[in-house]
Amino acid sequence: MAKVYIALGANLGEPVKTLKDAIISLSSLPQLQFVRSSSLYTSTPMGPSDQPDYVNAVVCAETKLAPLDLLDLLQAIENQFGRQRIRHWGPRTLDLDILLYDNLTIDEPRLEVPHPGIAERDFVLVPLAELAPELTLPDGRTIASLLANMTHHDLEKIT
Numbered sequence: 001m002a003k004v005y006i007a008l009g010a011n012l013g014e015p016v017k018t019l020k021d022a023i024i025s026l027s028s029l030p031q032l033q034f035v036r037s038s039s040l041y042t043s044t045p046m047g048p049s050d051q052p053d054y055v056n057a058v059v060c061a062e063t064k065l066a067p068l069d070l071l072d073l074l075q076a077i078e079n080q081f082g083r084q085r086i087r088h089w090g091p092r093t094l095d096l097d098i099l100l101y102d103n104l105t106i107d108e109p110r111l112e113v114p115h116p117g118i119a120e121r122d123f124v125l126v127p128l129a130e131l132a133p134e135l136t137l138p139d140g141r142t143i144a145s146l147l148a149n150m151t152h153h154d155l156e157k158i159t
Helices: 015-028 067-080 122-131 143-149
Strands: 002-010 032-037 041-043 054-063 095-101
Touching (some): 002 015, 002 122, 015 032, 015 054, 041 122, 067 095, 122 143
Antiparallel strands (some): 002 054, 032 054
16 A cells, blocks of 8 residues: 555635545545545635635545556546636646655656645645654655745644
8 A cells, every 4th residue: 555645725616615525535435545634724826816815735545546546536536526727826626636655756747746846835744744744755855844944834724
């Protein structure tokens, strides 16, 4: 079984409800086991500022799925929640990103792991540190050190 960390984000509709429902959906999948989730956090948009604030979380799970099969499964869930890919970094009903897949480094056209923005995103690092403060990336950097070096946080814990 591979240990995976998945980022969740939403800012359209009812994002708190969406993330709670998405976590329930992920927990009910037979392909994912031992699903644990972080608290929910609000954050300002990383991309265009003409959109609502985001609600973010991170989920930890174990899976036997290969990385691209997991990606396909997550994209199918995004589609069930009405995801449309209209604008890069634009608003979304649900975004599910594979942050880490065991200690693998993956560089495929459809998938990069660790997620390329992991070190710069407080909305990923804070909930990730909540779940696994001792976690080390494949390149040897720790989540704790990345978080300590982050100079700006605009997150607010909501649940």
